[in-house]
Amino acid sequence: MTNQLDSFFGAMADPTRRAVIERLASGPASVSELHAPHAMALPTFMRHLKVLEDTGIVRSIKKGRVRTCHIEAAPLIEAQGWLAWQREIWESRLDRLDALAQQISNTKEDQTDAP
Amino acid sequence: MTNQLDSFFGAMADPTRRAVIERLASGPASVSELHAPHAMALPTFMRHLKVLEDTGIVRSIKKGRVRTCHIEAAPLIEAQGWLAWQREIWESRLDRLDALAQQISNTKEDQTDAP
DNA sequence: TCAATACTTAGCCACATGACTAACCAACTA
């Protein structure tokens, strides 16, 4: 279960791989098209692609000698969800602290007003 | 610039570190409190904490012999923003494809209707 | 059919990462 997030975040931790995602967000592309802007050997680049495919972020089909890649949104949405969830918990806690702080300051006011 | 995302995603790629975030989302805690549920040596755990601190996701203050940690939302929000941005591009592209598909099917209807 | 194209496989190397133990320091507490 957490394994999904492990490999997703791991995949996104590399700038080359994030660049591939950014490129693929605007439409499918072949391996060499994706490789072109990156100054590294093709086999090295292919291994980055493999990481993305293994994680399920990218899918590809080979037709003839060309492999075309496209993006798969599900893992991206899941990770975004996890982050949103954490943020929600964190922010609701801040709200509670805020409420508590107000409560305390109100009590204080009562005390100073009363006698 | 992208370096920020690099280290953030790298930090989140480990289940121990994500568990720490999940714990800290519901309030600050000391190192030993954070360590307790994890079956690993303290120095090992401390290095996970260091990764989180270096990335700016966690801050800590030492008072006496106790170090108390709390979460810092900014990097979390930034990463969420990046994911949302990618998703937006991807979805708007799907919308455009959709519109294009409709346009084509309309043209087809016109053609079949006309003669 | 032959050469170019588009990957693919195999194998190597350097450095990063995650885990451990052992020993240490500093601050409470009895």
Add this chain to the structure above:
DNA sequence: TAGTTGGTTAGTCATGTGGCTAAGTATTGA
């Protein structure tokens, strides 16, 4: 003040990751 608690530093080790070259396979176009 002596022991305990809470954290820290140092050093070792195995595995993972990102990079390379060299050589191989399968399509495609001339």
